[in-house]
Amino acid sequence: MEPLLLGVDGGNTKTIALVARRDGTVVGAGRVLATSDIHATTPETALAVVTGAVDEAVTSAGIERADATYAASGFSMAGADWPEDIELLAALLGSSWFGAVVVNDAIGALRAAIPDGPGVVVVAGTGTATGARGPDGRTWHTSFWQEPQAARDLGERTLRAVYRADLGIDPPTALTTGVLDALGARNVESILHRRTMRGPGRWREPDALAALLLDAAEARDPTALAIVRGHGAALGAYALAAARRVGIGDEPFGLALTGGVFRHVGHELRDATVAAVRDGAPLVREVRASLEPVAGALLLAFDAAGIELTPDVDDRLRATLPAAELYETHRAAAIVE
Numbered sequence: 001m002e003p004l005l006l007g008v009d010g011g012n013t014k015t016i017a018l019v020a021r022r023d024g025t026v027v028g029a030g031r032v033l034a035t036s037d038i039h040a041t042t043p044e045t046a047l048a049v050v051t052g053a054v055d056e057a058v059t060s061a062g063i064e065r066a067d068a069t070y071a072a073s074g075f076s077m078a079g080a081d082w083p084e085d086i087e088l089l090a091a092l093l094g095s096s097w098f099g100a101v102v103v104n105d106a107i108g109a110l111r112a113a114i115p116d117g118p119g120v121v122v123v124a125g126t127g128t129a130t131g132a133r134g135p136d137g138r139t140w141h142t143s144f145w146q147e148p149q150a151a152r153d154l155g156e157r158t159l160r161a162v163y164r165a166d167l168g169i170d171p172p173t174a175l176t177t178g179v180l181d182a183l184g185a186r187n188v189e190s191i192l193h194r195r196t197m198r199g200p201g202r203w204r205e206p207d208a209l210a211a212l213l214l215d216a217a218e219a220r221d222p223t224a225l226a227i228v229r230g231h232g233a234a235l236g237a238y239a240l241a242a243a244r245r246v247g248i249g250d251e252p253f254g255l256a257l258t259g260g261v262f263r264h265v266g267h268e269l270r271d272a273t274v275a276a277v278r279d280g281a282p283l284v285r286e287v288r289a290s291l292e293p294v295a296g297a298l299l300l301a302f303d304a305a306g307i308e309l310t311p312d313v314d315d316r317l318r319a320t321l322p323a324a325e326l327y328e329t330h331r332a333a334a335i336v337e
Contacts, residue, residue, distance in 0.1 A: 001063070003071035005305060006097055007298025008050055009108060010036035010077040012126040013207070016294045016326060017053035019061055022071065022307055024316035026298075028063070029326055030056025037079035038089065046079070047092055054097070072099040074300030076108020076293060078129065081143040101300045105293065106131030106141040112296030113256035113289035115309075118248050120239045122273065123293060124150035124261035126207050130238050134246030142242060148234035150261045155206030157227050158213045159195065162188055165223070173223035178212050210261055218266040229272040236276020243281060254287040260327065291318070292327050 004019045004027075015036040019028045030053040036046040058068045075093050080086045086102050094100035103111075106129035110121040114133070123129040127149045130142040162179050164170040166188040176188065185191045194203040216224035239255060255277055257270055277284050291299075295317070302309060309317075 001067055001069065003069045003098075004058075004061075004063075005298060005301040005307070006054065006057075006070050006073035007294055007296075007301050008053060008073070008075045008077075009105065009292075009294035009297050010046070010050060010075065010079070011105065012037050012040060012078050015049050015053045017050070017057040018294055018298045018322070019054075019057045019063075019068075020298055020317065020320075022305070024309075024313035024320075026317060026320040026322070028057040028059070028061030029322040030054060030058075030060060031326055032056070036077065038077075038085060039079045039081065043088060043092055046089075047096070050075075050093065051096065070098045070301075072301040072304035073097040073101065074108070074297040074302075074304065075100055075102045076105045076111075076297035076300065077102060078105045078127070080104045081141075099301075099304050101304045103300065104131065104141040104143060105129050107139055108296035108300060109258055109289075109293035110139070110256075110296065111299050111303075112291040112293055113258055114254045114287055115299075118243075118246075118251060118253035119256065119287070120243050120248075120253065120277075121256045121258060121289075122235055122239050122262075124235070124257070124259040124269075126151050126260075128235065128238075128259075130235075130242045132239075132242035132246045132248065134248055135251065136247065138246050140242060140245040142238055145241075146238060148231060148238060150259065151207035151210035154210040154213050154227070154231060154261070155208065157231070158209045158224075159191070159206055161223050161227060163192060170223065174216050174219065174221040175213065175224055178216055179209060182209070182212055211264060214261070214264045214266050214269060217268045225268065228268045232269045232272025233276040235269075236273045236279075239273070239277050240280045243277075248281070250283065252283040252285060253281070255284050256287040256289045258289040258293060263327070292321070294327075295321060 008017045017030045020026045032052040034049045036049040089102045109123045110131040120132045165173045217228040
């Protein structure tokens with residue numbers, strides 16, 4: 001059997017794997033709704049999650065797991081933050097998959113969105129990863145420097161806004177009705193109770209409210225707009241910091257915004273992020289990422305195998321990538337009976 005190319009994008013909410021042939025045809029995809037971040041779980045559990053996603057991808061390709069071999073593999077991982085993390089993951093993953101190339105998930109996303117030249121990518125999923133490449137090819141990622149997160153922070157800020165409005169500290173907001181309806185909650189106090197209670201039943205998924213907040217911002221709710229625009233400005237400030245770290249100066253460079261939060265149909269968060277970067281770097285150009293971050297992991301495998309991404313290979317890759325449902329994040333589910 002022809003050796004496969006393997007790409008894995010390991011995130012904080014889901015881990016996605018793709019397998020492809022050397023001609024660029026993606027033949028299988030798999031997903032596990034669990035973290036493979038070694039800072040959020042054990043290395044053994046992270047390996048099990050990655051293995052589950054790869055096994056699903058191989059099975060969907062109609063290949064027996066025992067028969068699958070790999071020409072190279074690329075892993076774009078949340079948790080590949082410090083040099084010792086990358087060393088650990090390279091040993092852990094390399095023991096199962098040949099030629100494992102391990103990078104931080106921001107760098108894998110950068111490979112997908114801006115293949116070469118100076119550029120910055122902001123990946124907004126549950127958390128945020130910002131990566132940059134300088135004029136000399138040097139890369140840097142924010143890792144634990146990153147302060148503004150994505151769905152996680154947006155969900156928390158949504159809840160705080162609803163709490164403050166309920167107490168009369170801030171004006172009423174449409175977010176209150178939206179959150180109550182989405183969670184099936186009787187009142188705001190019941191949400192706060194479930195969010196802070198001791199023992200079983202505590203609700204730990206505020207990131208699921210991010211889409212609701214973005215919806216409200218698009219509907220021009222003042223509270224939602226203020227949150228979203230302020231968050232975009234914060235994301236932009238870190239994108240500028242990443243650009244400075246790799247020596248991007250006055251020259252033009254690309255800025256790509258990708259990940260589940262930026263897939264929202266609205267534009268307020270995107271516009272605010274780009275505007276903040278443009279304030280500090282007037283020559284920045286927004287690059288609309290046409291490939292999902294997991295494709296960057298797969299491209300790392302192609303690079304490692306020495307396979308040139310010719311127009312024919314690129315066309316096959318794009319034509320056979322999985323449908324959007326593979327990358328979607330979930331919305332809030334009821335937490336109160």
